[in-house]
Amino acid sequence: xxxxxxxxxxxxxxxxxxxxxxxxxxxxxxxxxxxxxxxxxxxxxxxxxxxxxxxxxxxxxxxxxxxxxxxxxxxxxxxxxxxxxxxxxxxxxxxxxxxx
Numbered sequence: 638x639x640x641x642x643x644x645x646x647x648x649x650x651x652x653x654x655x656x657x658x659x660x661x662x663x664x665x666x667x668x669x670x671x672x673x674x675x676x677x678x679x680x681x682x683x684x685x686x687x688x689x690x691x692x693x694x695x696x697x698x699x700x701x702x703x704x705x706x707x708x709x710x711x712x713x714x715x716x717x718x719x720x721x722x723x724x725x726x727x728x729x730x731x732x733x734x735x736x737x
Contacts (some may be wrong), residue, residue: 643730644723648693653678653686658721661696661713669709687711695720 649658656676660667673683690696695717699710713721 642723643726644720645727646720646724648689648695649720649724651686651689653682654690655724657683657686657690657711658695658713658717658724661711662718662721666699666710666712669711672711690717693717693720 649655653676657672660672660675669683669687672678673680676683678686687696687698691698693716695714697712697714699712701708701710
């Protein structure tokens, strides 16, 4: 895969959404409850951030019943993965920029 173009992304930039994208980029999918626990967010706060990412086409949700319980599995889309990688690259460029 070619290197992603650096591109600051307002959707990804919000701190919790950046953390969500980082977690999702490291796995094929993550269950809602795991994200909630690791990010230490309320259900409503996590849902709000996920809505932004889903509306942007960056995250997909898949509902499944497991152990008699309904669960939501979340994954980055290709578009979301590109946006996240480009945003990280843009942040790295800011950090390493010559102040001169």
